[in-house]
Amino acid sequence: MVASLISPDNLDRNERIHLISRVGGPTLRRPVVLPSFAALNAAASTDSAVPVRWLTTAPVTPAGASPVRSLYVHVPFCAHKCEYCAFYSAPPSGDVVNRYVAAVVRELELVAPDCRPETVFFGGGTPSLLTLKQWETILRAMERLNLLGAAEWTVECNPATVSADKAKLLRDFGVNRISMGVQSLDEQLLERLGRIHTREQVFRSFDTLRAAGFDNVNVDLMFAIPGQTMAHWQRTLDEALALGSEHLSSYEVIYEEDTPLFAQLKAGEFDVDEDLACDLYDALIDRSAAAGFRQYEIANFARDRRGNDQGSMTHDQESKAGELVLGNSSLDLPTFACRHNVGYWRGLDSYGLGPSASEYVRGLRAKNWSNTTLYCEQLEKGRRAKELAEALAPEARAGELAAFGLRMNRGWGFSEFTERTGFDLRSGWPAEMAELIRCGWAAETGDRFHLTRTGLRFADAAAERFLRPDSA
Numbered sequence: 001m002v003a004s005l006i007s008p009d010n011l012d013r014n015e016r017i018h019l020i021s022r023v024g025g026p027t028l029r030r031p032v033v034l035p036s037f038a039a040l041n042a043a044a045s046t047d048s049a050v051p052v053r054w055l056t057t058a059p060v061t062p063a064g065a066s067p068v069r070s071l072y073v074h075v076p077f078c079a080h081k082c083e084y085c086a087f088y089s090a091p092p093s094g095d096v097v098n099r100y101v102a103a104v105v106r107e108l109e110l111v112a113p114d115c116r117p118e119t120v121f122f123g124g125g126t127p128s129l130l131t132l133k134q135w136e137t138i139l140r141a142m143e144r145l146n147l148l149g150a151a152e153w154t155v156e157c158n159p160a161t162v163s164a165d166k167a168k169l170l171r172d173f174g175v176n177r178i179s180m181g182v183q184s185l186d187e188q189l190l191e192r193l194g195r196i197h198t199r200e201q202v203f204r205s206f207d208t209l210r211a212a213g214f215d216n217v218n219v220d221l222m223f224a225i226p227g228q229t230m231a232h233w234q235r236t237l238d239e240a241l242a243l244g245s246e247h248l249s250s251y252e253v254i255y256e257e258d259t260p261l262f263a264q265l266k267a268g269e270f271d272v273d274e275d276l277a278c279d280l281y282d283a284l285i286d287r288s289a290a291a292g293f294r295q296y297e298i299a300n301f302a303r304d305r306r307g308n309d310q311g312s313m314t315h316d317q318e319s320k321a322g323e324l325v326l327g328n329s330s331l332d333l334p335t336f337a338c339r340h341n342v343g344y345w346r347g348l349d350s351y352g353l354g355p356s357a358s359e360y361v362r363g364l365r366a367k368n369w370s371n372t373t374l375y376c377e378q379l380e381k382g383r384r385a386k387e388l389a390e391a392l393a394p395e396a397r398a399g400e401l402a403a404f405g406l407r408m409n410r411g412w413g414f415s416e417f418t419e420r421t422g423f424d425l426r427s428g429w430p431a432e433m434a435e436l437i438r439c440g441w442a443a444e445t446g447d448r449f450h451l452t453r454t455g456l457r458f459a460d461a462a463a464e465r466f467l468r469p470d471s472a
């Protein structure tokens, strides 16, 4: 499918908007699932021959290396499965959540000696579904293991499962960023998506989070929902922007196989209006900019500073904190950009814990089993629950990083790319760069290469060109 989209001239509007969704889908809130993983997944059986056994033991920081600075934890439970969702999550039943909590604590113990997280992200699933007691078990374990104190620590919340007690507990332990899955502020569309929350709960939860001291909140929205009109979208956008959050993520609905929404589409219950989807994306970019957000990635927008009367840090201090996390002052990120996700797009190492979580550490990419029972069984035996692992050849990894970095408005600074990968973008991919510039999808500005506004729409097709076969 992707190969046929490589030529810009081959792209019609229909294909373009799908490219937006493919590269801007909710997977970006969590470790990115890379193309070769899909191949590995397809090839793997339950008793995979992929040699991952040694990765299941406690990792050790190699001599001269630094511990890993990024940590992702997947919480695989949702009260109800949304119509469009293909992520690994299931309704909690029996004692499975307590068993999961014990297993994830065990996995934290295993990676802790090699992890000093500067960014932490609890995604799902619905992390806010965990009870106070379950959260406390995890947070106390992190305290004991010296894993607290991240500069940015995000927890995803569903507006229906936010409580003042939970918000306070998270804040007390150092969680300082909440990502709230709002998706829409239209009751009918929320129902259409199978969401469990109401619009009223969004406003109430937002106030609860603010009252608990969260001054960095992301609002997740979806567009091109079946039945959504431009008027719906503008209303939701206006109301969401008026909330005053620091960050906005917005994704087009993706029709993933094995989801109810996909089945309904296939059955002809509704049609996809691709032109409207493009217009909704344009409205998103324009309205969020008018409200003071700066787009820094295909689907991500952030404020550059807090409102006049909020927060105690100056803009310079905040920016510096971000630079410290990424070790790079030239990225020119908005103040409230999600550092954790930026880390993925710039190729930083990150541990991934919990069922189905992916990680990339010192050249090795690995993924946990997407099966909570299997995950728990492995951890109860004292080993990490790795399903797959692979090492990429340096050029293949560089190609992937080129592709990921182009998702960001900033693109790649030539020297940064060389520092990260050891390859020169200009000499390694001259034809690809020239072609994208020729068709107006990309530009070379000073010492960096980046997609244009038009190119951001086709980012996946643009990025595909930079991938190299893995001959490792």
Ligand code: SF4
Residues within 6 Å of the ligand: 077, 078, 080, 081, 082, 085, 086, 087, 089, 124, 125, 126, 158, 181
């Ligand atoms: S809450 Fe999120 S993870 Fe859970 S089913 Fe809905 S979209 Fe999927």
